[in-house]
Amino acid sequence: MAALKSQNTQxxxxxxxxxxxxxxxxxxxIVQTEEMASEVLQDVxxxxxxxxxxxxxxxxxxxxxxxxxxxxxxxxKTRSKESRKGKKTDDIDLxxxxxxxxxxxxxxxxxxxxxxxLNKLNDDQRLVVDYLYLKGYTQxxxxxxFGIPLGTVKTxxxxxxxxxxLLLDVK
Amino acid sequence: xxxxxxxxxxxxxxxxxxxLSPAEREAVEKNLREHPELRQxxxxxxxxxxxIFFQTAITPPPALREKILAQVQPASTANxxxxxxxxxxWAFAASVVFALVASYLAFYYRGQWIESQVALNEYIAQNxxxxxxxxxxxxxxxxxxxxxxxxxxxxxxxxxxxxTENAPQAQASVYWNQSSEEVFVSIQSLKxxxxxxxxxxxxxxxxxxxxxxxxxxQFEGLLKMKNVKGAQAFAxxxxxxxxxxxxxxSTMQVIGTLPKG
Numbered sequence: 001m002a003a004l005k006s007q008n009t010q011x012x013x014x015x016x017x018x019x020x021x022x023x024x025x026x027x028x029x030i031v032q033t034e035e036m037a038s039e040v041l042q043d044v045x046x047x048x049x050x051x052x053x054x055x056x057x058x059x060x061x062x063x064x065x066x067x068x069x070x071x072x073x074x075x076x077k078t079r080s081k082e083s084r085k086g087k088k089t090d091d092i093d094l095x096x097x098x099x100x101x102x103x104x105x106x107x108x109x110x111x112x113x114x115x116x117x118l119n120k121l122n123d124d125q126r127l128v129v130d131y132l133y134l135k136g137y138t139q140x141x142x143x144x145x146f147g148i149p150l151g152t153v154k155t156x157x158x159x160x161x162x163x164x165x166l167l168l169d170v171k
Numbered sequence: 172x173x174x175x176x177x178x179x180x181x182x183x184x185x186x187x188x189x190x191l192s193p194a195e196r197e198a199v200e201k202n203l204r205e206h207p208e209l210r211q212x213x214x215x216x217x218x219x220x221x222x223i224f225f226q227t228a229i230t231p232p233p234a235l236r237e238k239i240l241a242q243v244q245p246a247s248t249a250n251x252x253x254x255x256x257x258x259x260x261w262a263f264a265a266s267v268v269f270a271l272v273a274s275y276l277a278f279y280y281r282g283q284w285i286e287s288q289v290a291l292n293e294y295i296a297q298n299x300x301x302x303x304x305x306x307x308x309x310x311x312x313x314x315x316x317x318x319x320x321x322x323x324x325x326x327x328x329x330x331x332x333x334x335t336e337n338a339p340q341a342q343a344s345v346y347w348n349q350s351s352e353e354v355f356v357s358i359q360s361l362k363x364x365x366x367x368x369x370x371x372x373x374x375x376x377x378x379x380x381x382x383x384x385x386x387x388x389q390f391e392g393l394l395k396m397k398n399v400k401g402a403q404a405f406a407x408x409x410x411x412x413x414x415x416x417x418x419x420x421s422t423m424q425v426i427g428t429l430p431k432g
Contacts, residue, residue, distance in 0.1 A: 012243055016236060021228035022221075028229050041231055042239050049243045059200060060187065061217045067224060068189035114226040132188060133223055139190050154181030161184055161219055168222040170215055 012049060019063060020045075023070040030074035030136035040077050044070045071136050078136075117167045125160035128153060174208050183209070187216050311391075318392040321346055321355055330405050332427035338362060341424045345372070345396075345405045352398035354383055356407075361388050361424060364409055370424070371414040374402035385414040404428040 023044060028037045047069050055065050118126050127146070131137040132153075139157070143150045164170075185191055186199045203209050321327055327346040334341035342359040356372055364370070372383040376399070383405070384396040406426040408418045 009240070009243075013240060016239065020236070020239075021230045022224040024231040025227045025229040026224055029227070034232070038232060038235050041235060042242065045239045045243055059203075060213070061221065063221050063224075064187055064217050067220070072189070114223065117226075129223070133220065134227065139185060139188070151180075154185055155179065156181075157184045158179060158181035161216055164223065165215055165219045168219055168226075170218045170222060 012045070015048065015066075016045065019066055022063070023066060026067060026070055026134075026136070027074040029134050030071070031077055036077055037074075040070070040074050044073050047073065075136050075138075117164065120167060121160055121163055124156050125163060128157045129160045129164070132157060172202070172206075174206060177202070177209070178212050183213050183216055187213070187220060314392055318355075318357075321393055324348070326350060327353075327355075328429060330427045330429055332405055332407060332425035334425055335423050337422065338424045343407060343425050345427070346393060347399060347402065347405075347429075352400050354396040354399050355393035356386060356396055357393050358388070358390070361407070364388055367412055368409050369412050369414065370407050371410040371418065372396050373406045373408065373418050374399040375404040375406065376401050377403075380406070380418045382414060382416065385410070385412075402429070 020041065024037060024041050027040045027044070028034070031037050031040060044066075048066055051069070055062065118129060121129065128142065131142045131145075132139060137145070139153045140150055142148070143153045148156075182191075182195075182199060186196065191199065203213060322329070326348045328349065330345040330347060332343045332345065338361075341361050343361060344357045344359065346355040346357070347353070354372075354374070361370065369385040369387060371385045373380040374383045375381075381399065381402070382397065383399050386394050386396070404427065406418070407424045408420070409422040409424060410419060
């Protein structure tokens, strides 16, 4: 962590090698094209590099921090392109489509396992996880889109995460 | 605060997603600091989230890795690059400029040096010429001074020899010191003669001609001749080069006797 904060380039390579795929997956499901995803990933690593000094380990895990940088960057990108509206009309089990989408070169084999895991959630829970985690919606966007009160969105996510914690075997 | 209710509200998930306002976020962070259970719960949420994203990870195009690392690294190593490695191009450029300037100056000054050498050689030659001229003039001056001292010396008798019938315009003089017997001749006007012939000076001693030496027609000032004793008159004839023991009277040019007294 100290190496990262002092902007050691080996540390950056470590970050890239460990986190780029997870971040790229998150970005790819928010933006439309592989080209956009590549641009966003590039911007994300620049930002991570620039802002690494402001990351406080006491407030959360490094990946959480990086993921939020990536999500914001991806959402900004789609908003700047005025292209998110079309996406919102997509079908509910878009996650599966997205994961299988052929214009993204490589798909983690774990994704199949996750799809099975998500299928064990009830429909309400699966929807919030899908939209909030995998499509990059904000909670208020989801609430507005589906006409659900914001508090309900939060408690549903809470319930879903509790389920997933057991399913994914998090101690 | 009821921890269970707080957790059930889903506020920690919203916090992890970065969806809270700054005020809400600060409140959550404060609670996290105060309640270890909340920190434990937060960690579990984060790990769950992390698992979801690692299981849905997509490897970026391989080319992107180098591109991103190359793009990010310059910013972090910029100081080093500027401080250390950029020194060399500048040093190289400076040395090239220095070499060019030095070459130009060497060429320029070589030209200047050659010009100076040429000029210096000219001056040396001129100086030699001037020195030679000076010596010539000096020798001539010395000669004229010694001639003049002879002419002014009262020990010397001047015998003016005037033209004979052979050469009415001719004139020459003899300076003769009767005690030291030295004889000098000077020409005022004698005609040119051929290379085979020379003028010969004769002294008339008791009516007999005595050889006093030969001379060429062209010289300046006085010319020293053979010593003569007891002469009453002097004469000049034209004889074959080297002279003869007895004068050829038919070629006599000038003649003069000692002044009376």
